Each structure stands twice: as structure tokens, then as C-alpha cells.
Amino acid sequence: MAKVAKDLNPGVQKMSLGQQQSARGVPCLRCKGTCSGFEPHPWRKICKSCKCSQEDHCLSSDLEDDRKIGRLLMDSKYSTLTARVKGGDGIRIYKRNRMIMTNPIATGKDPTFDTITYEWAPPGVTQKLVCELCKGAAPADSPVVYSDRAGYDKQWHPACFVCVKCAEPLVDLIYFWKDNAPWCGRHYCESMRPRCSGCDEIIFSADYQRVEDLAWHRKHFVCEGCEQQLSGRAYIITKGQLLCPTCSKSRRS
Structure with missing residues (x-):
């Protein structure tokens, strides 16, 4: 089942996602040797040397994303989706893909896992299921995605559970619900507040x-x-x- 990114801690507005200082010197894939290596800009998400993006220097990583999501969830009701980092002084990290583990032996070896036994299924599961996006049939022996915000009368093929704005897959089924549709975090925030064209962060100030x-x-x-x-x-x-x-x-x- 998908997770709802809602009721997050108030510190989200003040949380700085920052630059990856440890990635200094990483070569640029676009400049092909003309860039001296990644040099983080104080607030722009670019390299000071060549003006190319972080992605052009291959700085995106699942680990960094998990840390950011962990900071968002740590003080919310979804804190069970995070795990404390050993020696991290209270830092918590998102437990990526842990919800798909079904082997009780594997989950029992890791105390950060939460195991759930499902004893109830939504009514009508024997009826023909239709994907909310593509309107195609969902075979009974294939997985579907349900959203508790949408209600159990709606379901999606896993590949069809995408942001209504950018049509990109909702990573790890984390979504925001608005106007009767799922949104990714980036575009949901942009629907609420403007995004700075300089630093690429949401603007909370009225000025x-x-x-x-x-x-x-x-x-x-x-x-x-x-x-x-x-x-x-x-x-x-x-x-x-x-x-x-x-x-x-x-x-x-």
C-alpha cells in the first residue's frame, strides 16, 4: 500500500537539503574534461566551475535521498519507516523498500523492520479491477497499488502510479494527494508555494x-x-x- 507524505514535522520548512560537500572534484560528464571538478556553489544547485548541474556530475544517490526522506519522516507518524543511523547522533534514515519484505526469517534478523499480518482485504477484490490511469484491466494475480486517500474503489498498475503533473513514477510509493490525484513531493510543493529559480528551493516568505x-x-x-x-x-x-x-x-x- 502506498504511503501518504502528510503530517510531517514543522521543521521541514527550515530543513536545508544543502550541497554535497564531500563530492568536491567529481568530474563533469557534460564538459568531458574541461571542468576541473565539482565545486559546490554556496546556494545554487550547480558546479561553480562549469555551471552544470549536480546530476551532470553524478552526485545524485539513493543514500542521500534516503537521508533527506528520513529527516522529513523522523518526527511524524511515519517514523517507523526510518531507522537510526549507528553513530549518527540521532540521525535517522529512510528504510528504502523495506515494505516489500515478506520473509519472516529475513525480517526477524533486523530489529528495524516492522512486520504486519494482513487479516482483511478490501470488499470487491473478486471483482474486475481497472487501473485508474490507463483504464486497463488489472489481472487478479498481478499486484496493484491502492491509496488510502483515494479510497479502495481506485487502484493503479504499479507503473501507472505516477505524479499527475510530471508523469514520473512515485518513488517508493511516497505521494501527496491533491485534487483527487497523486502528486510527487516537488510538484505538490510548487502547487502550494512558488519555487526559487535561483536555489531551486520552495519560497516560504511572502516577500x-x-x-x-x-x-x-x-x-x-x-x-x-x-x-x-x-x-x-x-x-x-x-x-x-x-x-x-x-x-x-x-x-x-
Whole structure:
């Protein structure tokens, strides 16, 4: 069954996901040797050396994602989905894919596992099941995904349980429920608050800079080329990039 990412601790708004400082020097796959290695920007999610993204330096990892999710869940009613990191001074990590373990011998060896015995099934399970997204039939001998927020009259093929906004699979079945549809965390947050085009984080302050459909924290409304503050100054936005006139002219030449 899918998990609902709701009722999370208030510290989420203040939690900094930060840059991966330990990844300094990792080569860029896009620059192919011209980048001297990953150099984290103080607040942008890019490399200071080549301006390419973290993903272009292969910095994304399941372990880092599990730590972030663990921080989100640790003080919520879903804390049983996390495990304490040995020697981590109270840090908890998300137990990735633990919910699919069914072998009682395997689960018994790890005290961080919670085992559940299901003694009840939703009414109508003998009826023909139809996927909520593709409307295709779900064979009785195949797994389906139920969402307790949607009700047991709706189900999805595992591959069809995707974000209504980006159509990407909902990793580990973690979802947010809004407008009668499942959302990934990123787009659910964007439906509630604007996202800063500079640091790529959600803006919680009521005081921020907006230009057309783009938004920035006030302190992040700076030129992507020379980093000068552009509040009250001339600026040019090209393909989503915020530039001062000088840097814009330099890039066109």
C-alpha cells in the first residue's frame, strides 16, 4: 500500500537539503574534461566551475535521498519507516523498500523492520479491477497499488502510479494527494508555494521577487553570470536565465 507524505514535522520548512560537500572534484560528464571538478556553489544547485548541474556530475544517490526522506519522516507518524543511523547522533534514515519484505526469517534478523499480518482485504477484490490511469484491466494475480486517500474503489498498475503533473513514477510509493490525484513531493510543493529559480528551493516568505511565471528569493535575485544583485537594476531573462545586460551581451557575442 502506498504511503501518504502528510503530517510531517514543522521543521521541514527550515530543513536545508544543502550541497554535497564531500563530492568536491567529481568530474563533469557534460564538459568531458574541461571542468576541473565539482565545486559546490554556496546556494545554487550547480558546479561553480562549469555551471552544470549536480546530476551532470553524478552526485545524485539513493543514500542521500534516503537521508533527506528520513529527516522529513523522523518526527511524524511515519517514523517507523526510518531507522537510526549507528553513530549518527540521532540521525535517522529512510528504510528504502523495506515494505516489500515478506520473509519472516529475513525480517526477524533486523530489529528495524516492522512486520504486519494482513487479516482483511478490501470488499470487491473478486471483482474486475481497472487501473485508474490507463483504464486497463488489472489481472487478479498481478499486484496493484491502492491509496488510502483515494479510497479502495481506485487502484493503479504499479507503473501507472505516477505524479499527475510530471508523469514520473512515485518513488517508493511516497505521494501527496491533491485534487483527487497523486502528486510527487516537488510538484505538490510548487502547487502550494512558488519555487526559487535561483536555489531551486520552495519560497516560504511572502516577500519575494516575481517576474512573469518565475520567482526568486530576494537575496537570490542575482545575475547568473557575475552574481551581482539585480534588485532595482536592469536585467534580462533569456531561456529562464537571469542576467545583467553586460553578461547577456557577452553570452550573445
